[in-house]
Amino acid sequence: MSKVTLKDVAREAKLGLATVERVINGRGGVTEKTIEKVIRAAKKLEYGTRQSHFNRGAIRIEVILVRPETSFFARLNQAFERIAASLDKNVILHRTFVKESDPVGMARHVANPAFRRSGLIICAPDDARVSASLRKASAAGVEVVQIVARCDSDIPFVGIDDYAAGRCAAYYMTGMLGARSGKLVSLCHSGAYANHRQRIKGFSDYIAEKGSPEHSFSLVMFGHDDDLQSAELLGEALRRNPDIIGVYSAGGGDEGVAIVLQQWAKHKDVYWVGHELTDKKKRHLQSGLMDICIDQTPEVQARRAVDMILHKLDIIKAEITTDPVRFMTINAQNV
Numbered sequence: 001m002s003k004v005t006l007k008d009v010a011r012e013a014k015l016g017l018a019t020v021e022r023v024i025n026g027r028g029g030v031t032e033k034t035i036e037k038v039i040r041a042a043k044k045l046e047y048g049t050r051q052s053h054f055n056r057g058a059i060r061i062e063v064i065l066v067r068p069e070t071s072f073f074a075r076l077n078q079a080f081e082r083i084a085a086s087l088d089k090n091v092i093l094h095r096t097f098v099k100e101s102d103p104v105g106m107a108r109h110v111a112n113p114a115f116r117r118s119g120l121i122i123c124a125p126d127d128a129r130v131s132a133s134l135r136k137a138s139a140a141g142v143e144v145v146q147i148v149a150r151c152d153s154d155i156p157f158v159g160i161d162d163y164a165a166g167r168c169a170a171y172y173m174t175g176m177l178g179a180r181s182g183k184l185v186s187l188c189h190s191g192a193y194a195n196h197r198q199r200i201k202g203f204s205d206y207i208a209e210k211g212s213p214e215h216s217f218s219l220v221m222f223g224h225d226d227d228l229q230s231a232e233l234l235g236e237a238l239r240r241n242p243d244i245i246g247v248y249s250a251g252g253g254d255e256g257v258a259i260v261l262q263q264w265a266k267h268k269d270v271y272w273v274g275h276e277l278t279d280k281k282k283r284h285l286q287s288g289l290m291d292i293c294i295d296q297t298p299e300v301q302a303r304r305a306v307d308m309i310l311h312k313l314d315i316i317k318a319e320i321t322t323d324p325v326r327f328m329t330i331n332a333q334n335v
Contacts, residue, residue, distance in 0.1 A: 004047045013041035044314040061119035066100035079302035103127035119143040119309035125192040126151045143312040149195045158305040160296045161324040162195040166202025169273040181214035182245030189251040190222045199250040225252030246271040285335045295328045
């Protein structure tokens with residue numbers, strides 16, 4: 001194969017040779033959009049080794065997340081922070097937190113970013129206004145990837161198979177409870193996230209299809225991933241229904257669940273399946289308070305989402321799988 005020249009880069013970028021030379025040699029006087037075109041063309045053609053001459057941060061990817069105070073999103077944010085430090089100097093990753101309770105504000109932010117971006121990775125509630133903004137951004141040439149939760153079925157998504165996760169929770173719960181008779185209940189954020197709805201549906205469908213007649217799935221509670229609210233809801237449910245023998249927490253608020261189950265431990269044994277491994281949940285698993293933790297490996301999701309954007313921008317050549325990310329099922333024996 002012949003050596004790639006500046007003329008080849010200019011042809012690929014559909015720009016003049018002089019413009020390409022200015023970008024490659026960092027002479028300035030060109031727009032950010034032009035710099036991005038040249039960088040993408042040079043990387044696609046594997047032109048030279050002179051990347052140090054490119055203007056820094058010419059390709060910007062924004063990551064929009066919610067609730068940085070929660071253990072899951074803190075973990076996801078840290079994963080993106082580590083990835084950002086490892087990227088080529090010409091690719092800069094911005095992390096932005098927005099209020100999940102304000103879909104109008106989220107849609108507005110998607111539509112009116114503070115800087116020109118080439119890619120967008122977002123975790124958003126299921127809202128038509130956010131979906132419409134994502135579609136407009138995509139139509140304008142921004143590469144968009146949804147992560148963790150899907151709010152638009154036509155935009156690429158990186159995440160686990162949440163329906164399968166719910167079925168997995170029911171499989172373990174009904175299998176371990178065996179012939180023990182009683183009610184099963186669940187907790188999740190709300191109806192705002194499609195991934196939580198899919199988990200609950202998977203859990204419910206498995207019990208309806210393959211569960212024992214001794215087990216009835218009777219209640220879904222919306223704790224909004226808040227520890228106090230989740231504790232109040234579960235505590236009240238246990239007081240009203242002493243025959244509850246299993247709880248599936250499909251979202252957050254698990255420390256509230258733990259407090260309640262610890263209080264009831266002397267009176268009854270409640271089988272508990274939750275999501276997202278933390279140091280506290282490791283201790284709950286080891287003590288027997290929690291039975292199964294389903295972890296959706298946010299680090300893998302973050303890496304795949306970034307790689308998918310970079311592939312769409314022609315920065316990396318390798319094809320990125322669109323299969324669901326594998327979740328991990330953790331118990332006291334493999335914690």
